[in-house]
Amino acid sequence: MAKKEARSASQDGAVPAQKFPRMRSTTLNIARSSQRASKRLPDNVGKFSKKVDAALPGKHTRLLYDGLSRREASVLAQLRTGMARLNGYLFRISVAASQQCACGQAIETVEHFLFRCRKWTAHRTEMLQCTETLRGNLSFYLGGKSPSDDAKWTPNMQAVHATIRFAIATGRLDTQY
Structure with missing residues (x-):
């Protein structure tokens, strides 16, 4: 009787009565691959960061x-986020009375602060010497990938360091402003 059961179980197309337990490594590999596929920021998180860096999250x-x-x-984290x-951000979180820049020209955003504010023109020279063609490109100066960059893109660390030095020199991002 046992021999008969063994033969029927070993025939082609035979289905086992019980499901075999999955190997631990198989379970881990399936979990890793599903996590890799979802390694994106949710749509409602980091709108500004996604605008600055199309390669987020990345190495x-x-x-x-x-x-x-x-x-x-x-x-750098303040500027990238x-x-x-x-004032643009401080007003949004109800800390500043106005979102207007001290220069009186526009809302004080990261882009205005880095490239347009007349108050910081003298401090901006080193930062603007990093490139001739990408002046005013927020992604370039903050180490982000813009949608127009090719696949072999890497951040320009010289521009990133110059941007950080500019922001520190202005003292505008210090807590004792």
Whole structure:
């Protein structure tokens, strides 16, 4: 009787009565592959960061932050997220009375602060010497990938460091402004 059962179980197309337990490595590999596929920021998270960097999340962020001091990393993070001590953001979170820049020309955003504000023109020269063609490109100066960059893109660390030095020199992002 046992021999008969063994033969029927070993025939082609035979289905086991019980499902075999899955190997631990197989379970882990399936979990990893499903996580890799969903390695994107949710649509409602980081709108400003996505505008600055089309490659988020990515390995280049380690390159950006690893060589920086705590203060420099803080300044870069403020600029890349848009959550900087600038009136545009401070007004949005009900800390500042107005979102207007001190120069009186526009709303004080990261882009206005870095490229347009007349108050900081003298400090901006080193930053603008990093490129001739990409002046005013927020992604370039903050180490982000713009949609027009090719696949072999890497952040221009010279421009990123110049931008951080500019922001620190103005003192605008310090907590004691």
